Amino acid sequence: MTQTSREIQLVDRPVGVPTLDTFRLVETDIQEPGDGEILVRNHWMSVDPAMRGRMDDRPSYVEPFRVDEALEGGAVGEVIASKSDRHAVGDLVLHGLGWRDLALLPGKRAAPIDASLAPEQAFLGILGMPGLTAYAGLIRLAQIKPGDVVFVSAAAGAVGSAVGQMARQLGASRVIGSAGGPQKVAHVLDAFGFDAVIDYKAGSVRKQLKQAAPDGIDVYFDNVGGEHLEVAIGALRTHGRIVICGMISQYNATEPPAGPRNLVRLIQTRGSIHGLLVLDHYDLRDQFVGEVSAWIRDGSLAYDETVVDGLENAPQAFLDLMAGKNTGKMLVRLSG
Numbered sequence: 082m083t084q085t086s087r088e089i090q091l092v093d094r095p096v097g098v099p100t101l102d103t104f105r106l107v108e109t110d111i112q113e114p115g116d117g118e119i120l121v122r123n124h125w126m127s128v129d130p131a132m133r134g135r136m137d138d139r140p141s142y143v144e145p146f147r148v149d150e151a152l153e154g155g156a157v158g159e160v161i162a163s164k165s166d167r168h169a170v171g172d173l174v175l176h177g178l179g180w181r182d183l184a185l186l187p188g189k190r191a192a193p194i195d196a197s198l199a200p201e202q203a204f205l206g207i208l209g210m211p212g213l214t215a216y217a218g219l220i221r222l223a224q225i226k227p228g229d230v231v232f233v234s235a236a237a238g239a240v241g242s243a244v245g246q247m248a249r250q251l252g253a254s255r256v257i258g259s260a261g262g263p264q265k266v267a268h269v270l271d272a273f274g275f276d277a278v279i280d281y282k283a284g285s286v287r288k289q290l291k292q293a294a295p296d297g298i299d300v301y302f303d304n305v306g307g308e309h310l311e312v313a314i315g316a317l318r319t320h321g322r323i324v325i326c327g328m329i330s331q332y333n334a335t336e337p338p339a340g341p342r343n344l345v346r347l348i349q350t351r352g353s354i355h356g357l358l359v360l361d362h363y364d365l366r367d368q369f370v371g372e373v374s375a376w377i378r379d380g381s382l383a384y385d386e387t388v389v390d391g392l393e394n395a396p397q398a399f400l401d402l403m404a405g406k407n408t409g410k411m412l413v414r415l416s417g
Contacts, residue, residue, distance in 0.1 A: 082113055083110040083111060083112055083113075084110070084111045084120075084183060085108055085109070085110060085111070086108070086109055086110075086111045086181055086182045086183035087106060087107070087108055087109070087181065087182050087392055087393075088106075088107060088109055088151040088180060088181035088182070088392075089104050089105070089106055089151060089152055089180040089181070089392065089395050089396060090104070090105050090106075090107055090149060090150055090151050090152070091103065091104065091136060091146045091147070091148050091149070091150065091152055092104060092105050092148070092149075093148060094136055094137060094138055094148065095136055098403070099133070099136065099399070099400065099403070100400070101396055101397065101400070103136070103396070104152075104395075104396035106392070106393050109151075109181075111183045111185055112185065113162060114162050114163060114164045114165070114185060115164060116164055117164060117165050117187055117188055117189070118163075118164055118165060118185060118186065118187055118188060119160050119162065119163045119164070119165050119167075119168050119174070119185075119186065119187075119188045119191060120160070120161050120162040120163070120183060120184070120185050121156075121158040121159065121160055121161065121174060121176065121178075121183065121184045121185075121186070121191065122158050122159050122161050122182065122183055122416060123156045123157070123158035123178075123179065123181065123182060123183070123184055123415045123416070124157055124158045124159065124201060124202075124414070124415055124416055125156065125157045125158070125201065125202040125205055125412055125413065125414055125415060126154060126155065126156040126157075126179030126180060126205075126392075126395065126412070126413045126415060127154050127155035127156065127179060127205040127206075127209070127210070127410070127411070127412060127413075128154065128395065128398050128399040128402050128411050128412075128413065129154060129155070129210070129211075129402075129411075130327055130402065130403065131327070132146075132152065132154060132399065133403060135152075135153075142358055142360070151178075151180050151181055152179075152180040153177055153178055153179065153180060154177065154179035154180055155175065155176075155177060155179055155205045155209060155210055156175075156176055156177070156178060156179035156180075156184065156205070156415075157173065157174070157175050157176075157194065157201050157202060157204055157205055158173070158174065158176075158184065158415075158416075159171065159172070159173055159174075160172045160173075160174060160191075161183075163188070165187070165188025165189075166188070167188040167189060167191070168188050168191060168193065172193055173193070173194050173196055173201055174191035174192060174193055174194065175191065175192045175193075175194050175204050175205070175209065176190055176191040176192070177190065179413075180392075180395060181392070182392060182415060182416070198370065198374040198377075198378075199374060199377055202386065202412055202414075203377075203384070205410065205412060206239050206384060206386060206409070206410030206412070207239070207243055207373065207377065207382070207384040207410070208370055208373060208374060208377075210359055211239035211240045211243060211410060212239075212243050212369065212373055213359055213362065213363070213365065213366060213369050214240050214243075214326060214357065214359040215240050215241075215243035215244040215247050215302075216243075216247055216365065216369045216372075216373065217357070217359060217361075217362035217365055217369070218244070218302060218324045218326055218357045219244065219247055219248055219251060219300075219302070219324075220251065220365075221362060221365070222322070222324045222355040222357055223300045223302065223322045223324050223355075224322065225248060225251050225252065225253065225300060226252065226299075227251075227252030227253075227254075228252065228253075228254045229248070229252070229253050229254065229299040229300050230253070230254060230255045230257070230294055230296070230297070230298045230299050230300070230318075231244070231245070231248040231253045231255070231256050231257065231298065231299065231300040231301075231302065232257045232258075232259070232290065232294065232298045232300070232301045232302070232313060232316070233245050233248075233256075233257070233258050233259070233301070233302040233304070234258075234259045234281075234301075234302070234303055234304045234305040234309045235259070235260070235304035235305055235327075236258025236259055236260050236269045236273070236275065236278060237258075237260040237261075237265040237268060237269050237385075237408050237409070238304065238407070238408075238409065239384075239385075239409050239410035239411070240302075240304055240326060240327070241258060241260075241302070241304055242269065242272075242273050242383075242384065242385065242409060243382075243384065244302045245258055245269070245273055245274075245275050246273055246274065246376075246381075246382045246383065247373070247376075247382070248300070249274065250376060250381060250382065253300075255276045255277075255294065256274075256275050256276050257275065257276060257277045257278070257279070257290070257293045257294055257298070258273075258275045258277075258278045258279070259278065259279040259280075259281050259286065259305075259309060260278055260279070260280065260281070261280065261281055261282045261405055262280065262282055263280060263283075265280075265408065266278045266279075266280045268385075268408060272383055272385065273383060276293075277292075277293035277294075279293060281308075281309070286308050286309055286312045287308075287312045287315070290312055290313075290316055291316070294316060296318070297316050297317060297318040297321070298313065298316045298317060298318065298321060299317075299318055299320075299321050299322070300321065300322050300323075300324070301313035301314075301316075301317070301321070301322075301323045301324070302324050302326060303323060303324065303325050303326060303327070303328070304326050304327045304328075305327070305328060306325075306327075306328030307328070310323070310325075310328075310341055311341040311342060311343055314341055314343050314344065314346050314347065314352070315343050315346055317346065317347070317350045317352045318350065319350050319351060319352075320350070320351050320352065320353075321350055321352040321353075322352065322353050322355070323352065323353065323354040323355070324354075324355050324357050325354060325355065325356045325357060326357045384409055384410070385408045385409025385410065386409050386410050386411075386412055387401075387406075387407040387408055387409060387410070387411050387412065388412050388413075388414055389401075389411070389412070389413050389414070390413070390414050391413070391414075391415075392413065392415055394413065395413045398411055398413050399411075
């Protein structure tokens with residue numbers, strides 16, 4: 082017996098900024114699960130900046146999306162049919178086949194979630210990949226220490242807002258963010274308790290960071306690249322650490338950007354730069370979920386979600402994300 086589902090496919094590989102014409106919504110037939118498989122009705126799906134890289138046909142840490150096939154990404158849903166001994170009908174699971182209403186996949190590629198810890202969609206945000214990215218970047222790569230001064234770009238986003246709050250929980254003495262526009266700046270200050278927030282649209286990032294951290298910074302968590310990275314290198318104190326998580330300012334570039342012009346500064350400060358890929362750190366998942374869910378429950382960690390309804394609106398949600406129109410995690414509600 083087959084069921085009809087919908088999915089969002091990639092029409093072609095965009096040059097520069099994607100448009101709605103980059104995507105199409107189609108109906109498709111889904112078979113019943115085979116041995117070891119489950120069928121999931123997706124409740125929520127994630128859109129993430131890294132998806133832009135998978136639209137290009139170039140070597141990376143993960144295969145590119147295929148033209149004329151469904152895109153992929155994080156999703157949470159309910160198992161509606163199972164031939165896997167890992168999951169029963171009715172279980173809530175996290176998996177990687179978003180961008181569709183129904184997902185057929187091997188049971189071993191889905192992880193159970195405990196919705197008693199937080200709402201199920203939180204496992205796509207603060208208790209999912211963005212939250213684990215922040216947590217692993219701080220404790221493993223930045224090796225955050227009590228008293229550190231921490232600077233994070235894209236501080237109103239899902240990763241950036243988590244970084245600032247987790248840094249505080251882990252002993253940072255001062256947390257500084259960067260965001261675009263007075264509304265986002267005010268929100269990061271009020272909702273997430275940062276000590277200072279730079280408005281990169283309002284003037285020189287260098288001058289604003291000097292004001293916010295006159296003695297320099299110990300940790301920079303980079304989500305945007307470009308000017309921010311160069312400024313952070315210049316502001317590093319001795320043995321400062323930079324974690325490169327994302328460079329959203331460059332994802333739609335058609336020409337390679339100029340590199341930071343002040344890398345010699347790393348010799349002077351004995352500073353370090355580490356690239357962060359969350360896939361390397363899933364061994365921390367249980368520790369991370371336990372610790373961070375406790376912070377959520379006791380009110381010491383807040384999170385935002387921007388919710389768009391309907392699979393048909395997922396492409397616009399992605400375009401809005403890339404344009405910085407979201408606050409916190411960008412999610413698409415499918416059903417449930």
